[in-house]
Structure formats: structure tokens, C-alpha cells
Amino acid sequence: MYQFVPDEMDRKRAHHQAVKQDADDIDAKRIGNLGEIAFEQFCREYLPSEMWEWNNETAIRRCNPESFAGHDYEVFGYEVDVKTSRDILAFKPDALVENDSDDDIIVMVWHRDNEDSLILIGWERVDTLLSKVRTEQQYSGDSPMKLEHLATRPMNDLQDLGPNTAHMNQTPENPFQPGDRVEKAADNDASVGVVVEVLPPETQVELYGQELNGEAVRVAFPSSMDEGPGDWRDIDPALLSSYCVDQDISLYTYKHENLQFAANPFTVGDYVIKTSHDDPNPAVVVERSETDDTLTVVYEGPRGDEVPPANLPDHCEEEGLSTYEYSHTELEFADIGQTDK
Template sequence: MYEFTPDEIDRQRAHHQAVKQDADDVSVKRIGNLGEIAFEQFCREYLPAEMWEWKNEDAIRRCNPESFAGHDFEVFGYEVDVKTSRDVAAFHPETLIENDSEDDIVVMVWHRDNEDSLILLGWERIETLESKVETEQQFSGNSPAKLEHLAAQSMNELRDLGPNTANMNQKPENPFQPGDRVEKRGEEDSSVGVVVEVLPPETQIELYGQELDGEGVRVAFPSSLDEGPGDWRDISPALLSSYCDDQDIDLYTYKHENLQYAENPFTVGDYVIKSSHNEPDPATIVEVSNNHVKVIYEKKSGNEIAPNNLIDYCETENFQTYEYLQEDLTRLTHNER
């Protein structure tokens, strides 16, 4: 058995995709999404990446409704469906067959009440489950009332369906996460971008007619994000991909080796506080220059300041601005505002 612990990005995407899917039961759909994410991580660590495919990867990453597919994964040419439940009785052979008998293999994932941990219990062929159900129906005696057999093979035996491969780890080498502020490595005065999507290592991408050799990171620039209908700074980093997809905001793809964390991660419109102040008032950045940042305190203006042309707005309204070194300021996240 294998344990998977979802992070906050996994949780939020799993939930938001269920909402966007207009699921009849959002909680059931959410935990089903988490089960798929758990199995994807297992595949990434133990199965050759070129021999399995997650059908719903794009839909869950961008929180879009899934296109119709009768199964969640293809592994070694087999159609695999992931079943996730808190109730272990859902994994009884007759229950699995009643709910889905069209796939080749079922993977069984059990989750804790608060969904902080998922256990991959095992997998089984549908034909084996059908045989088990048929045998039980023909059994002349009485099955033990308190002992029900779960037909399941251990997870690591899934590798035996494919070619002989050594235990492998195909986890991404890319260090970035959605919401990180980055800039192009080795360029002076490089524009600060916001990481929106981190692509799986095996994703095939072409840049300028050449296939990208390395892991891809998709970045949006604040100037484009500011043109959207909402304040993107109030959106969870986990949902930025969904927001950009909904609003057709341009994304730019880079090899992760060509990016670095921004030395000055602030952009005009960010909300910040002065770290050294006791009970500091929030301020809005109106200008960024090298390692200096100019801000206006929102209480002074009496209304919400638009992100575009902030410095001109302040001059027109005669609002006083204050200048600080970037290291003196802390950016407020969407949860802290």
C-alpha cells in the first residue's frame, strides 16, 4: 500500500474542478479527483512515463469540466479507473462490478475523514472481480458475516503488467510552484512574471518550432493579469491556471532552468506592509525601481486604487507616496488581505 498526502494546491484544484464540473455531489467528486492525483503520483514514481497517460490531467490542473472518458488512466495499454471512498465496503467485488464493469483495471484508494491522507490499497482486473462475484453467487455455504474478502493485488505488482523496469523516480525537478514570482535567468531588467502552471516532465511542448527539452513552466505577466475582470492577487495560486484559462490571459512557456526567483518580486498593484511596524497598515505599490518601492497607503485615498497608471493617479489626486527599500516590505497573500 502507498500513502499520498495532498498539498493545498491539490486540495483547492480538486474542489474547484468539482464545482466547475457541476457535479451532483461536489464532495464525492472532489475526493475522486484527489484519488486520481494520488494514483498519478504513484505512476510517476514507479512506472515509465511513456507507458501511462492521465486522461484528466489538463482538466484538473485548469479546473475545467472533464471531457467524456470511460476511464481515468491508460497504463501499459489497459484502461484503468480509480475508485476512491471512505467506506471500504465500496471496494467489495460485487459493488465495484455494479458501479463499473467496462474498464480493464480498478485501482482502490481509501481516504481519511478530513481528506488529509489517501491510501492506495491495491488494484485488480475487472475479469478477476467478475470471477470472484460469480464464485460467491455459486457458493453453497454462508459467507462469514464479519469477514468480507477484498480482491486486490498490491500496488507494486502493477509494474508486472509492463516491461521489466527498475524502480524509478520521475518526480519533477522544477522547483517552482504556482504563484511564485520569477524572472528570466541571466537577463538584466527582466520583467517579473507569475508562475501559473507547472507542466508534467513528460509534456511535449514546442517553442519556435523546436521541441522543449526540459520541464516547462507557464508564466503570466502582471500587465496582462491586470486586464482581467478580477483582482488576480485575491485568487489562490492554485486557481490561477483556471482563471487565466477562463479569461484567455496569455501564458508564456519557459524551461525551468531558464527561470530564477525574482530578486525584486514586487509589481505595481501589490499589497504590502512595512515589516518593522507594529500593527502595520496595508499599502499599495505604485512604482517599482530597482530595489526601491514606492507605495500609497489605502486609508489616505479613501477608495480602492486601480492597478493601472497608479503613479499618475496619485499625482493627479495629490496623494502622498512613500518610498522604501524592497527588503523592508512584505507582500500580503490573498489570504492575508
């Protein structure tokens, strides 16, 4: 058995995708999504990437509705469905067969009430489950009253279904995650971008007609995101991909090795505080110097959904608002509270 602990990004995406799916039971769909994410982590660490495929990976990463599919994964050519439940009786052979008898394999995932931990308890072939149900129905003696049969095989036995391969840990080497501010490496005049998507290591991506050899990162630039209908800085980083896809905001793909964390991560429209102040007031970045690391800010300035960031300098001048200049090292991002959009 394996324990999976979802992080906040997993939780946000699992919930938002359930909402976008327009599921009849949002809670059930959310925990089902978390179960799929848990199994993906198992596959990534224990199975060769060319031998498995997660059908719903893009839908959950981008919080988009899923295309209909009768199963969640394909592993070694088998159709695999992930069943997630808090009720352990849901993993009895008859219950599993009643709910799903069309796939080849069922993976069983149990979760805690508050969804902070999931346990991959095992898997079983559907044919074996059907056989167990038939055998139990034909059993002529008295069934035990205090001992219920749960059909599971150890998770690691999945490896035996495929060819002999060495243990493969395919966890990403990519250091970035959505929301990070990055710039192109070895470029002294690089623009600051925002990481929107981190693609799985096995994803094949073409750049300029050539297959990218490495892990891909998709980046959006703040100037394009500012043209959207809302204030993207309010949006949780886990949902930036969903927002950009919904609003048709251009994304640019880079090999992760060609990016670096931005030395000066701030751009016009960002909400910041001055770290040396005891009780700092939030400010809005109005201008970013092209020649040095100086930032111009305005206190109690308008939000991005009130005045477009590109218009902030003119707005401050027209309204007679006082502005202040600081080095970027004197500032940090303000916590303005993020909402699911």
C-alpha cells in the same frame, strides 16, 4: 499500500474542478479528484512515464470540466479507473463490478473523513472481480458472516504488467510552483512574471518549432493579468491557471532552467507591508523604479478592482495621497486573504 497526503494546492484544485464540472455531488467529485491525484503520484514514482497517461491531468490542473472518458488512466495499454471511497465496503467485488465493469483495471483508494490522507490500498483486474462475483454466487455453503472478502492486489504488482524496466522516480526537478515570482535567468532587464502552470516532466512542449528538452513552466505577466475583470492577487495560486484560461490571458512557456526566482518580486498593484513596523498597515505598490530597487507605495490605497494598477500614479496625484519610497528588501507581501474565483 501507499499513503498520499494532499497539499493545499491539491485540495483547492480538486474542489474547484468539481465546481466547474457542475458535478451533482461536489464532495464525491472532489474526493474522486484527490484519488486520481494520489494515483498520479504513484505512477510518477514507480512506472515509466511513456507507459502511462492521466486523461484528466489538464482538466484538474486548469480546473476545467473533463471531456467524457470512461476511465481515468491508461497504464501499459490497460484502461484504469480510480475508485475513491470512505466506505471500505465499496471495495467488495460485487460493489466494484456493479459500479464499473467496463474497464480493465480498478484502483482502490480509501480516504479519511477530513480528506487529509488517502491510502492506495490496491488494484484488481475487472475480469478477476467478475469471476469472484460469479464464484460467490454459485457457492453452495454458508458464507462467513464476520469475514467479508475485499479483492485487492498490492500496488507494486502493477509494475509486472509492463516490460521489465528499472525503478523510475520521475518527480519533477522544477523548483517553482504557481504563484512564485520569477524572471528570466541571466537577464539584467528581465520583467517579473508570475508562475501560473508547472507542467508534468513528461509533457512534450514545442517552442519555436523545436521540442523543449526539459520541464516547462508557464508564466503570465502582471500587466496582462491586471487587464482581467477582477483582482487576480486575491486568487489562490492553485487557481491562477483556471483564471488565466477563463480570461484568455496570454501565457508564456519557459524551460525551468531558464528562469530564476525574482530578486525584486514586487510589481505595481501588489499589496505589501513594511517588515520593520510592529503593527504594519497594508500598502499598495504605486511605482517600481527602473534604475534601482526602490518601490513607491501608498498606504490605505485602492485595490486593484477599484483602480487599475497602471493608473495608480495618476490616481494618487489627483487625490493628493501621500506616497513613500522603500527598498524592496524592507517589504514583504501582505496577506490580504484569498478567495476561490
